[in-house]
Amino acid sequence: MAPPGALQIGPRVYLRRLAAGDEEAFLAFARASRPLHHPWVHPPTTSAAFAKYLARAGREDACAMLILRRDTDAICGGATLSQIFYGSFENAYLGYSGSRATAGKGYMTEGLHCVLRHAFVGLKLHRVEANIQPGNTGSRALAKRCGFRLEGFSPRYLKVAGQWRDHERWAITREDWRALPDKPRIVAGPK
Numbered sequence: 001m002a003p004p005g006a007l008q009i010g011p012r013v014y015l016r017r018l019a020a021g022d023e024e025a026f027l028a029f030a031r032a033s034r035p036l037h038h039p040w041v042h043p044p045t046t047s048a049a050f051a052k053y054l055a056r057a058g059r060e061d062a063c064a065m066l067i068l069r070r071d072t073d074a075i076c077g078g079a080t081l082s083q084i085f086y087g088s089f090e091n092a093y094l095g096y097s098g099s100r101a102t103a104g105k106g107y108m109t110e111g112l113h114c115v116l117r118h119a120f121v122g123l124k125l126h127r128v129e130a131n132i133q134p135g136n137t138g139s140r141a142l143a144k145r146c147g148f149r150l151e152g153f154s155p156r157y158l159k160v161a162g163q164w165r166d167h168e169r170w171a172i173t174r175e176d177w178r179a180l181p182d183k184p185r186i187v188a189g190p191k
Contacts, residue, residue: 012069012110013068013070013107013111016068017057027050031045032101036097036100042161057080061083062080065118069102077102081125091128127174131154131167150168152169153167
């Protein structure tokens with residue numbers, strides 16, 4: 001049986017939209033995972049920050065999702081597709097963060113494949129871009145495992161924790177994703 005609200009279901013994880021009722025679990029995940037996230041990303045760790053994040057996620061051009069374990073419903077990570085464009089661009093920007101409790105166990109790799117399937121099949125996008133700080137070797141490796149390719153370098157590209165940071169631009173297209181030989185089999189989701 002599919003978990004309620006599942007957007008995609010993989011062998012070990014499923015993907016669903018972030019909701020107001022997720023606040024307590026999300027904040028616990030973000031607080032416990034600070035050592036893994038620092039200094040790269042800063043997910044909301046307070047009720048006020050969560051409310052702002054949820055409001056941004058509710059916009060028409062965004063989709064914030066949780067990556068959850070199928071066996072326990074525990075949060076393995078979160079992902080947001082933002083600045084979703086259609087027309088001749090069909091692109092979104094991807095941000096993600098994993099759980100310290102499940103780091104190194106492959107849940108985020110499977111989860112990002114679910115996110116990409118949702119982007120390319122569910123949302124009918126053509127391209128997804130992830131901007132990653134050069135020193136974030138774990139995130140760079142995750143993007144590469146999921147089929148992203150390095151497209152370029154942008155100095156002082158995004159403001160993180162109050163400072164403009166250099167980022168590498170990693171991207172994947174629908175055609176690249178479909179051609180991946182070793183992506184996990186997504187067992188359910190929109191066709």
